[in-house]
Amino acid sequence: MLLPIEPEQIIDLPFVESLCWEMLVEGATNRKSAMHQAVISTAKDNRAFMRTVVLRRVDAGSKKIYLHTDNRSKKMEDINRNEHLSWLVYDQTLRAQIRLSGHAIVHHLDALCNEQWAKTGHHSRRYYMTDQPPSTELDQPSTGLNEALTAFDYSIEESESGFQHFVVVETCIDWMEWYYTHSKGNQRAGFTYSDGSLSSATWLMP
Ligand SMILES: Cc1cc2nc3c(=O)[nH]c(=O)nc-3n(C[C@H](O)[C@H](O)[C@H](O)COP(=O)(O)O)c2cc1C
Secondary structure, three states, rough: OOOOHHHOOOOOHHHHHHHHHHHHOOOOOOOHHHHHHEEEEEEEEOOOEEEEEOOOOOEEOEEEEEEEHHHOOOHHHHHHOOOOEEEEEOOOOOOOEEEEEEEEEEEEHHHHHHHHHHHHHOOOOHHHOOOOOOOOOOOOOOOOOOHHHHHOOOOOHHHHHHHHHEEEEEEEEEEEEEOOOOOOEEEEEEEEEEOEEEEEEEEOOO
């Protein structure tokens, strides 16, 4: 578990940059981390649309972060059109907000999809097994799950039918901003990346 840092520890930009990626890795690997949930934003017709997703994977070396979603969902229309995603994570206990943005690559029915699908649990696969796509209008309150899905009455083999709807979205980060809150004063830093390598780093006026 990561501990919050004190202002005295904030010496240089490389420290802050590696701390951000450490927090993101912790977010992806520790379900109890506040950064396990992220808000992603897409753009459509000059309007931003946000929603919560689970931060599924972080490759700190190549500066890539990943989510899982249903290929039939509305967000995929935006991602396929713009090929861009913005992310927001915030952990009050770590006093840190991280904003990120970058080019989005959609993985469907490929090797990465297979790898991530293999990590999904039996019970979470049911959301990819529904006949009706996400955002279908319903005439009554409903989970959208049929009786068998509700009762987890399906085998792991049967759950493979959900794979056709499962996508992994990779974001190749080219921009990251850190915002640190403290009673002694807030601090802020910005980083840019090109092809997975750091290209600029600067302190920013909070
Ligand atoms: C805690 C939480 C975690 C969520 N995780 C995901 C996720 O990992 N992937 C996903 O597609 N939707 C996830 N959702 C649902 C989305 O926030 C969103 O409502 C849904 O994907 C439909 O979005 P869209 O219509 O913009 O595609 C999550 C919602 C909550 C509240």
